[in-house]
Amino acid sequence: RANAIPVAEFAFSQILLGLKGFFRNNRILRETRRFSAEGAGPGAYGEEVALLxxxxxxxxxxxxxxxxxxxxxVMPSRPERRTVTLDELFRRAFVISNHLPDRADNKRTITRAHFESMRxxxxxxxxxxxxxxxxxxxxDVMAARPDLTALIDVTEPEPPASSSRLYTLPNVCLTGHIAGSWNDEVHRMADWVIADLERCLAGEPMRNLVTESMLLTS
Known part of the structure; x- marks a missing residue:
């Protein structure tokens, strides 16, 4: 939960900027050197955001x-808990943010067809x-559809090969796996661990236990 905080903050900022069309508008202004609102997004009011x-x-x-x-x-990772499909979310939402757990059954879950169906x-x-x-x-889809934007903080392999198009496509914004705890944010993780250790030694229940059921149901 401690490490979830900076990741959520990172995604939150990108979601709001994505809804405003910040990334696309910035690209257009740089390419055309013409000041305009071209590429602006729908904004946050009433728009759909999908969390995977x-x-x-x-x-x-x-x-x-x-x-x-x-x-x-929200689409839980376990199919039996879903009320909406991945296909529907990619077709409907203006921003899709991936937070699926690192499990074998989630490998290659997001496919070409999903990107092709984006608004x-x-x-x-x-x-x-x-x-x-x-x-x-x-x-491939990002190259064919410059209207889309991909904000990528994690890759496979990691780091990407120097020849990867992740570095060169103008509508792909690549960061070096920085969403999680870095620098000052690592202190929060240590503080939380120390606080739970103190509770444990005092015979009190810990607040941040990670259980198997949590990993299986997210």
Whole structure:
């Protein structure tokens, strides 16, 4: 849960910027050197945001997005818990943010067809794992559809090969797996561990236990 906080904050900022069309508008201004609102997104009011996964990061992100006038649709990783399909979310949502857990059954879950079905100007965010995406297919679609934006913090392999199109496609924004705890944020993780250790030594229940059931149901 401690590490979920910076990831959720990172995704939250990208979601709001994605809804405004920040990334696409910035690209257009740089390319055309003409000041305009071209490429602006629909904005946050009433728009749909899809969160893939229902674990600690997604839960924290839902709390943050509750302060905004957006429609948040969550797809748990376990099929039996879903009320919406991955196909539907990629077709409907303007921003899709991946937080699926790192499990074998989630490998290559996100396919070419999903990216091809995205709405004009839509945004895909990946702070989950690179292996959950058919990366080459994603890059093919991004190359063919410059209206789309991919914000990629995790890849497979990691780091990407120096020849990867992740570095060169203008509508792919690549960061070096920085969404999780770094620098000052690591202190939070240590503080939480120490606090739970103190509770344990005092015979009190710990607040941040990770159980098998949590890993199986997110």
């Amino acid at each position: 996964g229902a674990g600690a990061i997604s839960t924290r992100l839902q709390e943050m997005l509750a302060r905004c006038d957006v429609k948040v649709t 004009p100007g839509a945004v895909f965010i990946n702070t989950g794992r690179g292996g959950q995406v058919d990366e080459e297919a994603m890059l």
